[in-house]
Amino acid sequence: MRYAMAIDTKKCVGCSDCVVACQIENDVPHGFCRDWIVEKVVGTYPELSMEIRSERCNHCENAPCVRCCPTGASYIAEGGVVLVEAAKCIGCGACIESCPYDARYSHPDGHVDKCTFCIHRVREGLEPSCVSVCPTKCMYFGDLDDPSSEISVLLKKREYKVLAPEAGTKPHVYYLI
């Protein structure tokens, strides 16, 4: 099993529903967020093109945050999902420094916090909250090891990219372009 997410940048309108859904579902403290929207604008007026991406933890296969964690609080759970065990976290900040995507932050309670792919929902057979609320249905979540899953089929059919592949982290959030 290898959980992954694909986000169709051609369908995303940047409405931030995924951001709000995550904040409510995961009780994210005020002023923080586990996912966010990035708009990339290329060109000079009137020749402009725009790409909109919903970004979050990439649940990397070669996760630098897990490697540098001195207590083992950051770990790779089932399906390759990168999680933080708050009770083991000393709040040293090494994982925040090690993440090329700036996907982690210090929770006001002291431990580090980040996207969990809503593993508590996935374990119950539900989709992550961001995926479930997307009004344009531009987000896909599934198992890459299953060749017939929607996400595997999409990644075979469509052109895609990952963020900062040169950082060598093997991210598992794909952007369909």
Next chain:
Amino acid sequence: MQEEFITSGRNIPHIDPTLNVWHFSIPVYLFLGGLAAGILFFAALYSILKKENELPTAVKWSTFLVPFILVIGLFALFIDLKNQWNFWKLYTTFRIESPMSWGAWVLMAITPLSFIWAASYLKELIPGWNWKLGFLDKAEEWVIKHRRKFAWVIICLAVLLGIYTGILLSAFNARPLWNTAILGPLFLVSGLSTGAAVIMWMSNNHKEQHLFGRIDLLLICIELFLITHLFMGFLSGPEVQLDAAQLFLTGKFSLPFWIGVVAIGLVIPMILEIVRMRGSKISAGWPAMLILIGGFLLRFLIVEGGELTGYIY
């Protein structure tokens, strides 16, 4: 033109607009850790070489500073933790891939050893010293008998401590400024140089001062060589490292780095050392103080600058 914006209003403390997770206390610790490593390295080295009596400051007197330096350094690390009362979880595991785990264990070993090393010279250096507890007298006797073995363990741990302060940063591939193998040796050499500077400053023995002045001169030359290599590596590296180097070559860190670290912290003390060697009466305190300021500034600028470098946006 190409621009990327976060449009969902992200403004997370210490992450946005630029990463600022590690503050003043991290460079303070990296400096004190390197300094402690430097002093202990020379103490153990000259103890192994049986030079206790020729070099009493290096082997004996200067080591009384080390427990204080390490305790202040550990306190600086402790206050930087966000979940402070979980710190003991560092010692429930050993993570071979995490430099911070290595560092935690090295500190766990070297801190008590630094107390023991200094304590074992108390009776010799302070006339009339009395432990007043019988078992401490026996422990002291045992330590003095096995001092050579202690020295070998301390010299290994001191090198580990000195090099780990650099590797801690270089293991973060997300920060292009830190992600270079030069940082480990650079911080080790800088730590040894600050240690030698303190010994030179404390010593009132002309021969010892002269020796540590020469050692510092050599270490400063190695440091200048490593800094040159650091930037050569960046400038022939990928775009993110070119950008990182520009912070220090034309960007906002260039003035404090080239004036503060290279000129004031390395070149001027080097000149002062050479002048002193030729018989000038300049106090050893001047080059030593400049070396210490440069050593701290180097770590401060590398930590602060590294947090500004990254892969995205």
